[in-house]
Amino acid sequence: MSARVQAGPFDLAAEMENFGRGAGAVVTFTGIVRDDTGRMLALELEYYPGMTERVLAEYGARAAARFGLADWKIIHRHGRLNLGEPIMMVATAARHRRAAFEAADYLMDWLKSRAPFWKREIGPDGAGAWVAAKDSDEDALKRW
């Protein structure tokens, strides 16, 4: 059960060693930097040291209580990330698959709109626009 924020890449296989030992189901989700505009080279992520780590851990604990998780892990990167690079991961472990899937989905929906990160698109000319929050992400929270 852990959450962390880091600049460097993470090794999914290494992170999953000893994760959720004894659980019947483990789900992992990895978010990848993609280009929605056709002219983006990288993303730059700003965060709020202290608050961000605390919020990630808080949502992890909420997911654990709600879905009866045996284990959970959240890793979110900050700084400059190139197209195609992994930006974050969540892993959930539960006795049965449905709880593990739902907990991962729940975590992703909440982290999208409540984790203190701010993305900026970097184009060929340098720093570009801040990414605006989407209404659809806010709407997704109503499912929970």
Added chain:
Amino acid sequence: MMLDVLYFAWLRERIGQPRERIETRAATLRDLVAELADRDEWHASAFADMGAVRCAIDQELADLDAPLDDAREVAFFPPMTGG
């Protein structure tokens, strides 16, 4: 009271600095915003549309009517875009 005020993303850019330490008597976040917006044109432009700004008191999300009480740190930022 002395208060550390932090800015993130485009609020940081508009104001031109990531944080400042201020002396204030503001009772609520709303009062603090009015006071800050009065400082200069950069602060005024950052706080022009409060519908686009989120706030935290001592690293907990808070709404504009939240009292500052013994707050030590206040942060202003746009809606989050994590994940």
